[in-house]
Amino acid sequence: MPQEPLLSVSNLSVSFRSESGLVRAVRGVSYDVRPGELLGIVGESGSGKSVSSLAIMNLLPGHAQVSGSARLNGQELIGRSDEELSAIRGKQIAMVFQDPLSALTPVYTVGEQIAEAVLVHEQVSKAAAKDRAVQLLELVGIPNATQRASAFPHEFSGGMRQRVMIAMAIANAPALIIADEPTTALDVTIQAQILDVLQTARKVTGAAIVLITHDLGVIAGVADRVAVMYAGTIVETGTVDELFYTPRMPYTLGLLGSIPRADAGARQPLTPIEGTPPSMVALPSGCPFRPRCPMRQDVCAEREPELLPIEGDGGPDARSVRLQPDPPGGPEGPQLQAGATNDQRPTTNDHRASCHFRDDIERRGLTSRDIFVAPAPTELARVLGARETRPTMLAVRDLVKAYPLMKGAVLRRKVGEVRAVDGVSFDIREGETLGLVGESGCGKTTTIMEILNLEKPLSGSIQVLGKDTASMTRADRFAIRRDLQVVFQDPMASLDPRLPIGDILAEPLRAHGVPDAQVSRRIRELLQLVGLQPEHVNRYPQAFSGGQRQRVGIARALALEPKVLVLDEPVSALDVSVRAGVINLLERLRAQLGLSYLFVAHDLAVVRHIADRIAVMYLGRIIETGTVDEVFDAPAHPYTQALLSAIPLPDPRKERQRVRIVLKGDLPSPANPPSGCRFRTRCQTFGALTEAQRQTCINEPPALAPRTGSADHLDACHWATVETVL
């Protein structure tokens, strides 16, 4: 059914002047959004996905040069004055931003802010606007909406604030909502809630949604069509199924091949994309993806491929329909065809890719593994025996860390304490990776900081290589630091910006008295080990991309040949396409050097990929632990089940079939945790229990015990039952 597009963007370009030259942030982007449709725009940081949508809203700073056209219901948006657009913004197009804290004004109540959004565009009384605000808050699932409407933004959690933002966006029933990374700052269970709310909002208002994200998993579940952006332009677009099952642009193929999947059983090989996204100041000639593309030929350097349909796409049925030839791809190719598709063609013809070899890929049915090279598994340095026979590298027993809550400015007194970590136990054997997962605020960072400090804990014990931290002397601690090293999350913050990387790598060596002659040789070895060029020793961290910096961070941690490496979210700050390279590096190093990892992460898919064992934390306690396969395939604790079901899978068909367990509310305050089982306030099975069973949950904190499967698979739920959710 032919339908006029709601929003039609054509040849949109945005550039900024900068000291280093003209930054061409968006280069000729064209796409259509049909009424009620959800279009996902995927891209890495700097791909121009946010800038292009800000340009449509005319929200870019004054020095941005915008050209091209964006028509909403046939009405041109580009080049309009701010006043004219103000009548459209909020009324016909609404926006949901990434950071809900800074998007709300802290000095007004949320009710007033939503009411304002209504009042600006509609002639209604203040009281009516206020009632409307309460209705909207109810709609987006804020409990006690009447009371909460008079609360201030800081009284809301991140997820709740994002709901308020969505309520504000739908206040005037807009035809189009642009959501720019709406779930990126949120935890996975909260992300599931917000995606749910967005879908509700779409159903209620009938609005089309443009969902901008870097996460292919998020897109797979909710989008109708997807556009992939790279280097300021759309490189592939199509329906969600076409894009995920038959991607025809090497970049999309690479992206799909490089993301670990939570539902992949055996360790699937990841195919990293070499290199880094190009600088928008100095783009390579021809195809911008060429330097990273394994399929590149001479023609790729000569001219940039246009976004053209794929020959023979969509199976035999589509082929018969497609007897009429495609319009020739002139310079106006993409727009011409955008018009042509709306005539009578089936939507399958929408699948376009900008690659000279798209038809080639189509004919040969190439997959990411055919194009990109997955590294061969590294031989283990040593054959490891059964887990029980291996020595314990790190053992934590009943660890407790509490922060005092103080009151009063002059006479400070303790009014309570926050038990950030409350009785955590685990151990890591030689050559093993333990994934410690949980949402923010669950105590995982506190746990590793306690381990790394090597001090006597408040309660419980920490043993590193068999030595108890409680009885260590200063010299012992210094000596043990050789064997216990850390890689931090943010590769920019963890490298001193004022030190050249040679000095950064030399630091641990010199601190431990390695003679100068060996230091420079070791630095060279380390750089090669992590896949960097030894000639780069004199560069500062700024000269490197995020992935390369993280490699420097890993090289520094390895400098003293440690036995245990603590990895604090080592890939979560990296772009999707470089993540796989770092994950593969970590796997290779572990095998090559016989390391043991404590891998802290909130991304369960990465943990499934890299870890042998997993421990799930909730509010300072471990609630389930076991081997990765046991926990992922047969989760026993309701929280683990909810967590796993909230992970978006990069698989549209599977996503559509999945039933998502959406948890109620937010993490309770660790200062005042619920009695008995700490999860009971959000537990999805609690409601189905009998009254007697509920009393047990309320009164008795469940102990970690094997309840469902092997003796090795422990959970902390009184009424644990296995439920497969992936």
Add this chain to the structure above:
Amino acid sequence: MANTASTVPGAAGPEEASSRLQLVWRRFLRQRLALFGLAIVVLLFAVAYLSPYISLWQYTQLDFNAFLEPPGGSHWFGTTQNGFDVFALTMRGMQKSLVIGLLGALMATALAATIGAFAGYFGGVVNTALLTVIDLLMVLPAFLIIAILSPSFRGHTWLIFVVLLAAFQWMVTARIVRGMTLSLREREFVQAARFMGVPGWRIIFRHILPNMASLLIIDATINVSSLILAEVGLSFFGFGVQPPDVSLGTLIGDYAGAALTFPWEFYFPAGLLVVLVLAINLVGDGLRDAFDPNTQGRA
């Protein structure tokens, strides 16, 4: 290892790792303006200390044939009403002021950096003790203390005077440094160093202070001029540099009243002070850029 074209074309060999100081120095040498400033400072030092050998007059000599002569003849900068040669006086004054300014500023900033960073990094007892010292020194009237102490070292070297001036100049900066240290201490690269077993004092000098280099350099350049001027006040009341010895400060103080009538008495010492401070600012800017890898001209 053939691909070394992109690395530093330096004397250290194509792929030898340079230490940070070498790199900073190399980056400093690449800045024209900073080198120009450095050249001026060196030139001022040279002229000041070589002037007894090139000038036709000494600063103690009186020319009874030339009172209040404008520049010209054998008196390049003219003469005062007593017949002193202004060039000789200015040069002698500059010898003193260069040392007071540069040495004093370095000492004050170094003291501020060290004490502020130690207080901030170690916290606890160290913090309380150092903060007490800082607060005490802040409330003590510096001028009075120096006035009381100065008779006891009169006749000894005047360098003690530099130390005293510096000792009352660092407290405010130390508090700022302490504040910045408190936030830098929590940064991941500092924690990473700690978890490597690097001792605290070394973390301070390797990570914390270089990351506030801009502040310290600006502080030091401001200190140069403020110390030179602080010395004026003390000398005016009879402490510090005493006649017949002079400093730029005493000269400016003495002849400020003549700025409109006999401008050469005032403008030569004052002009040289401005040139000196400007040159030091240029050097400071250059050093700051050399320390900061975000600026252009990567190594």
